[in-house]
C-alpha cells in the first residue's frame with residue numbers, strides 16, 4: 136500500500152510526513168521524526184517506555200496505535216517538556232530525588248508522571264499509583280519515582296511554572 | 300518492527316464504515332483503541348487485509364439518557380471518559396468499577412468500550428510471538444488441529460474470555476446494538492458470547508457493535524476483580540453479583556463470573572440457594588461450596604486452573620457478604 140501524507144504536531148512543531156499502514160506512532164516518532172527519547176520496549180502495551188502525551192496531556196502508548204490515526208493531531212514527547220533549556224518541574228524532581236538509574240525507562244516514566252501532575256498537581260498516593268501502574272522501571276524501582284512526583288509541586292512553587 | 304501488511308481505512312461516517320466492513324468481509328478487522336488489535340497483529344494472530352478504524356466516528360461517542368431511563372453508550376467511547384462520567388458513576392458504580400479495573404491508565408486513555416466487549420480470547424500458547432509458537436504444534440487458532448490448553452477429544456479452542464466490563468454488563472442486563480450495512484439488530488449481551496475460544500461472539504465480520512444500552516437498576520450490585528498486579532494485569536477471575544431487597548432479604552440474585560473460561564459464566568446453583576435462603580452466613584457458605592462443581596472446564600492462564608477455581612469460590616463468598624452489608 137502506498138504511503139499517505141499526515142500532518143502531525145510534535146512538541147509544537149508541525150511535521151508533514153509520508154506514513155505507511157504498517158507504521159505505529161512510535162515508529163514515526165523515532166525513525167521519521169528522529170526523536171529517539173521515546174523508547175521502544177515490549178511493543179505490546181506492558182512496559183510504558185513508549186509513553187507520549189496526546190493533545191490533552193494524557194499518557195498514551197505510542198507502540199499500540201497506527202501512525203495514520205494521528206493525522207491532524209498534536210502530541211508531546213519527552214523532548215518537548217523543557218522550555219528554553221530549562222527543565223520542567225517534574226524533570227527537576229527526578230534529578231533532585233534520584234528517580235533514575237540506567238535511564239532507559241525514564242522518558243516513559245517521566246511522561247507518565249507528568250500526565251499525573253497535569254491532572255492532579257498535588258496527587259494523592261492512589262492517584263500516583265493509578266497513573267504509574269502502566270510503566271515499569273527495572274532498576275531504580277518505583278519508590279524514588281513516587282517521591283519525585285509527590286514533591287514536584289514544591290519545585291514548581293520554588294522555581295515557577297516552566298516547560299510544557 | 301513493522302506491523303504485517305494491510306490496508307488501513309479511516310471512514311468518515313458510520314455508513315461509510317459499514318460499507319467498508321462489507322467490502323472487506325472476512326479479511327476485515329475493526330480497530331478502535333487498537334490496544335488489542337495491534338498486540339494481536341504483532342503476534343501475527345490477526346492477519347487482516349483491511350483494517351477499518353472507528354476511533355473518529357463521533358456517532359459512536361455519545362453517552363445519552365433515554366426517555367425510559369436507560370443509558371445508551373456509544374461503542375467508541377474511551378474507557379477513561381466512561382470511568383469519569385458522573386452519570387455512570389452515580390447510576391452504575393459497579394460498571395464504573397469494571398471499567399477502572401481494565402488494564403492501566405495509559406491503556407484506558409486509548410481503549411474503548413466496544414473493543415473491551417469484543418476483546419479477542421487469549422491463552423498461554425497464543426499469547427506468544429509467532430517464532431515462539433513455531434516450537435510447538437499449531438493450535439485451532441493458528442490453523443492447527445489441537446488445543447494446547449485443554450487436550451480433549453472435543454474439537455474446541457479453550458482460550459479465555461478475559462475481558463472485564465462484559466461481566467458487569469451481563470449482570471446489568473445490558474443490550475448491544477449491532478449494525479451492518481442496511482440492517483440493525485439488538486441482542487442482550489448475555490447472549491452475545493459463545494462457549495468457544497474461536498467463535499467467541501455472535502458477530503459477523505461485516506457487523507459492528509454500535510451501542511451498549513443499560514436499563515435502570517435499583518438493585519444492589521458489585522463488581523470485583525482479582526489479578527496479580529491490580530494496576531495493569533488481566534483478571535485471574537472477576538465477578539459481578541447482583542440482588543434485590545435489603546440486608547439478608549432477597550429473592551432475585553444473579554452471579555456472573557469472568558476470565559475463567561471461553562465465555563462469562565452464569566452461576567445458577569449458588570444464585571438459587573441465596574434466592575431461597577437469603578444472604579445468611581450459612582447460605583453464603585453453602586452457595587460458595589457449589590461454585591467449584593458449577594464452573595465446568597476452567598482454562599489455566601496466569602495461574603493454574605485449580606487456583607482459579609479457588610479464587611472463584613473466594614470471589615463469590617466475598618461479594619455475597621459485601622452485598623448483604625450494602
Ligand SMILES: Cc1cc2nc3c(=O)[nH]c(=O)nc-3n(C[C@H](O)[C@H](O)[C@H](O)COP(=O)(O)OP(=O)(O)OC[C@H]3O[C@@H](n4cnc5c(N)ncnc54)[C@H](O)[C@@H]3O)c2cc1C
Pocket residue numbers: 179180181328329330331332333334335336337338353374375378400401402403406409410411412413414415416417418419461462463464506507508509531532533534
Ligand atoms: C498490558 C495490557 C493489559 C490489559 N489488561 C486488560 C484488563 O485488565 N482487562 C481487559 O478487559 N482488557 C485488558 N487489556 C486488553 C485491551 O486493552 C482492552 O480490552 C481494551 O478495552 C480493548 O479496547 P480497544 O478499543 O483498544 O480495542 P481494539 O484493540 O481496537 O479492538 C479489540 C477487538 O474488538 C474488536 N472491536 C473493537 N471495537 C469494536 C466494535 N465497536 N464492534 C465490533 N468489534 C469491535 C476489534 O476488531 C478487536 O478484535 C489489556 C491489554 C494490554 C496490552
Ligand code: FES
Pocket residue numbers: 174175176177178179180181182183184185186196197198199
Ligand atoms: S513499548 Fe509500548 S508499552 Fe512497551
Ligand code: FES
Pocket residue numbers: 235236237238239240241271272273274275276
Ligand atoms: S532507570 Fe533503569 S529501567 Fe528504570
